[in-house]
Amino acid sequence: MRDTPLPYGKQWIDEDDIAAVAGVLRSDFVTCGPKITELERVLCDYTGAAHAVALNSGTAALHAAVRAAGIGAGDEVITTPLTFMASANCALYEGAVPVFADIDEETYNIDPARIEEKITPRTRAVVAVDYAGEVVDADAIRALCDAHRLVFIEDAAHAIGSKHRGRMTGSYADLTCFSFHPVKTVTAGEGGALLCDDGERAYRAELFRSHGMEHDASRMTQMTAEQAKEEPWYYEQQMLGYNYRMPDINAALLISQMQKIDRFIARRKEIAAKYDAAFSGMRGILLQKRAPWSDAARHLYVIRLDTQALSCTRGEFYHALRDMRIYSQIHYVPVYYFPEYQRRGYGRGLCPVAERVYDSILSIPLFPKMEDRDADDVIEAVETLCRKYRR
Ligand SMILES: Cc1ncc(COP(=O)(O)O)c(C=O)c1O
Structure with missing residues (x-):
């Protein structure tokens, strides 16, 4: 812990x-x-x-x-x-x-x-x-x-x-x-x-x-x-x-x-590469596909839970990570879910892919000042939860 x-x-x-x-x-x-x-x-x-x-x-x-x-x-x-x-x-x-x-x-x-x-x-x-x-x-x-x-x-x-x-x-x-x-x-x-x-x-x-x-x-x-x-x-x-x-x-x-942006991005890429290596092939975790045209500065690292492979909900996974002091965030609640948009007549079901993705994603810690051991803690926590919840 x-x-x-x-x-x-x-x-x-x-x-x-x-x-x-x-x-x-x-x-x-x-x-x-x-x-x-x-x-x-x-x-x-x-x-x-x-x-x-x-x-x-x-x-x-x-x-x-x-x-x-x-x-x-x-x-x-x-x-x-x-x-x-x-x-x-x-x-x-x-x-x-x-x-x-x-x-x-x-x-x-x-x-x-x-x-x-x-x-x-x-x-x-x-x-x-x-x-x-x-x-x-x-x-x-x-x-x-x-x-x-x-x-x-x-x-x-x-x-x-x-x-x-x-x-x-x-x-x-x-x-x-x-x-x-x-x-x-x-x-x-x-x-x-x-x-x-x-x-x-x-x-x-x-x-x-x-x-x-x-x-x-x-x-x-x-x-x-x-x-x-x-x-x-x-x-x-x-x-x-x-x-x-x-x-x-x-x-x-x-x-x-x-003046430091290149260094920040390089460090983000290093941490993201560490995550890529740990999570690709980990049963229960799906990764955002990196399109061939995109060289991303890696602002967020998003994992998607494979609900076929895991028995937990995204909410349970989020709270279990939090109990291990790993604070993830969800990017994003589909915009039209909000009352302001519902009042304007946007209904749920409008974009089924986005809704499905929203239900199963989490952004795990990624920022340049993270130490390698912080990333190791995240990997270990995700691995532990996948083992715990694997069907
Ligand atoms: C995709 C996207 N667009 C726009 C904004 C708005 O930027 P700001 O918070 O600087 O107003 C944000 C901020 O989080 C964002 O993530």
Whole structure:
């Protein structure tokens, strides 16, 4: 039995991260200032995207993506049910309708064949989530989006540093969203970013993150350059926006974390490889299939219980692991199970594969600061429970 509980995910903050934040606290800017510009350049350099817009959460990035894509009332946006609710909520924020397409039973990612079935004349976009960091079938999704004039939004909240056929997430979808919540690969405390190649969309996202306010006189519609010189305090609200600004404090933390991202991902891959070796072939455990196009940064390590081989429920397995101080998590309750969605008329049974997968999965601990002996404890605990519950 472990002395201390092992969480499923955790940030790794060092003294250099703390020093970076302290540096901002001693400077003139604590909110959106020079660190944001620096961070956006770091994200572009890392991913190969032409533009990056830093925001104060991944949720804000998704909202900005939907707005930048020009999606509005009555439009339909197709997404997966096996995700954090933000992937669907972003459509609701703009009055659009989330439409759930079922997942592939092996990769747990949205199935392009199911997307195609859900396309109607009102469909405007696909929000495809790189579940656990495994990259979606971007070629098939791109082909569907091109054929039906849809915007391809990649929710890569789990997948900064993942690659699709050698290309970094952030560099191939129309709009890509990252999250920098503490359990993610790198953290800003809270934070997100929107990446794209389209300068106009990036500009709209920048306005959107700060109330739609335009300070640049050359872009104002109600003021000439001459008038702007007379009234330098003037700014124009050009659209309805929000306060989705990331403070420089958070940006400094993230810039510091980005210097370590390759090391973090390499360590995640090492632990995941250890798990792969232990669990592949273990009766009672099924593993998420790794698609040939996906080089995942391994955000989550998901095991699926083979209910033919084991006599326990997922809930019993979860609690038994917890009794051994191994804290797993379930990613995710299908979004449309929630009261908010049930009230909107989404019924259970909508995506049977996602529902089946949800009933039998657990995310076991995976974070770069884990020691090898922590991973050994997880393997031993899973093995013990499989022996206990094997039919
Ligand atoms: C798939 C997915 N999309 C979006 C988000 C939202 O990100 P944030 O928590 O930074 O708002 C998350 C966060 O957990 C997520 O896992």
